[in-house]
Amino acid sequence: MFSVLILTMCIQGGIIASQLFTTLYLTSSEVGVIRALESILSILVLGVSFGAPSLAIREAAAHADDSERAHLMARLLIIELVAGGVTFVVLLTIQRFLPNTETIRLVSRVAAVALLTNSVRVLAGFAQGLQITTQVSIPLIVSTTASMAIVTVSAYSFGIGGWVVGRYVGEATVLLAFVFCLRDYFRKVFPLFSRKNLPSKSLVILGFTANLALVVRLVCDNLPILGMTAAKVKPDQIGYFGIATLVLMAPTLLMAVTSQVELPRIVTVAHDLLRVTDRLRRLTRALAKIGGLCIAVSLLAGIVNRLILHISYTATLDILVVISLALPLRGIALSVGTVFMALRHYRTSMYVNVAEVMLTSVPAYVLARTFGAYGAAAAFLLGSLISAILHLGTLRFSGMLGGHSIGAGGHRPLLQDRGLD
Incomplete structure (x- = not known):
């Protein structure tokens, strides 16, 4: 790893x-x-x-x-x-x-x-x-x-x-x-x-x-800052929010790597849905730990700054505290999305992401236009909550992991399976 x-x-x-x-x-x-x-x-x-x-x-x-x-x-x-x-x-x-x-x-x-x-x-x-x-x-x-x-x-x-x-x-x-x-x-x-x-x-x-x-997923992730751009929020406000999201990319990157390492492991057990479920739970717990640690560090940094440091980027730290709360929720969506990819449910993943865009794009614009960078932070948290609900709901009600097997060949090379050579 x-x-x-x-x-x-x-x-x-x-x-x-x-x-x-x-x-x-x-x-x-x-x-x-x-x-x-x-x-x-x-x-x-x-x-x-x-x-x-x-x-x-x-x-x-x-x-x-x-x-x-x-x-x-x-x-x-x-x-x-x-x-x-x-x-x-x-x-x-x-x-x-x-x-x-x-x-x-x-x-x-x-x-x-x-x-x-x-x-x-x-x-x-x-x-x-x-x-x-x-x-x-x-x-x-x-x-x-x-x-x-x-x-x-x-x-x-x-x-x-x-x-x-x-x-x-x-x-x-x-x-x-x-x-x-x-x-x-x-x-x-x-x-x-x-x-x-x-x-x-x-x-x-x-x-x-x-x-x-993946494209629709990226649009979802960038809706807050795109909403600020569309609402013509002052560039310095976009800068504050942008710096906060840059800092948050460190734990986000670690979460992505964790999922990337787990992906081939899920693929190799794709024929056994019980083992896939077990891998999903392990991945979700690992991502939750990363998110929880980031929340603790962000809260500590915000408190120290408010009480002692008083640096010029106080607004950025405040925004960082808010958006860090979304990490456990984003971890849930990421872990379920990893399972979608491992089981080749690309269309399902796309439909979930499209639904998220439809549900969060207007609130992201309105919040950014009304409250600037703080509104974008709220939109970030709201979008993460909606994403987690949509991913978990789809996984639960689709029966993707229960009652059937996708076959022992579920982990074979894609080029072999689909005649792509």
């Missing part, structure tokens, strides 16, 4: 850390702009990936032949590169018909980062599936450190414009490190865009279905 944690922290934590560094020398308004752009970029990253990173983890582990693994890697890279390239061209075309605002200009400039980010995510998933995360850890740590330095120095020197350039150069640095570590697999499929590396229609459809559920 430690090497997987390092892998995830480098890929996701590097971006988070570079944003935190910007709070030391940029204004709260500039930080708010960067957080809004990162939220939009994160949606783009998931939206154009077609589920390639998720499939990379499962399929690399399911295939024993290195040649098959190499072709799988190439097919998944082609899927996300083509999808991302088409999306970027469409965005540039649409931009000409939209108002020439600063936000739209910045989004169009940073959108192509999604191509680099998704390539990194596919190769990271591939390395995890191969169980070689220990071997790639040192090159990844070095490249991530260099990436953070590039983004930080660029933003410090040239502001938001420098941050945009730094994101491109920094992401490319990490991608090159992965290509170096997996160079033997790239040699097997060179040139990448050869006919034998083209993905099948079935693989594309499967990835699209899995990814659609």
